[in-house]
Amino acid sequence: MIPPWITGAGMNAVPVLLFFTGTICLGLWLGLEYLRRVRSRPVMIGMHALLGAGGLEVMVMLLRGAPDGSTLPGTSLMRAAALLLLLAMMSGLLAPMIGRRSRRTMNVALAAHVGVAATGFALFLAMMLI
Numbered sequence: 001m002i003p004p005w006i007t008g009a010g011m012n013a014v015p016v017l018l019f020f021t022g023t024i025c026l027g028l029w030l031g032l033e034y035l036r037r038v039r040s041r042p043v044m045i046g047m048h049a050l051l052g053a054g055g056l057e058v059m060v061m062l063l064r065g066a067p068d069g070s071t072l073p074g075t076s077l078m079r080a081a082a083l084l085l086l087l088a089m090m091s092g093l094l095a096p097m098i099g100r101r102s103r104r105t106m107n108v109a110l111a112a113h114v115g116v117a118a119t120g121f122a123l124f125l126a127m128m129l130i
Helices: 008-035 042-064 076-098 103-129
Strands: none
Touching: 008 042, 008 103, 042 076, 076 103
């Protein structure tokens, strides 16, 4: 059986998948740098944020309707994934401010960021396979 995202309107979700895959790969690299206690370059952090924001923008655009009229089925799973990914973006932006005082607080903030982002991405993948 061919997954529905390969054919038809679901094909529009492939750019979202590519954006989020790039975001995850860059986030994993930044996480490894953090664990090695190496200071990350601001350009890489900015690219991570821009890729995540771009993927979220395309996802919301497909939920609301793209300029060419194509939309993804507005399932509750897709809406939940978009909400979780928005929360992950906000927690990623707030993590440096929250964790400024101690490394332990930063670890908790980053763990929350990673957990929410991973859950949102898993919901997005589940939506693509249904």
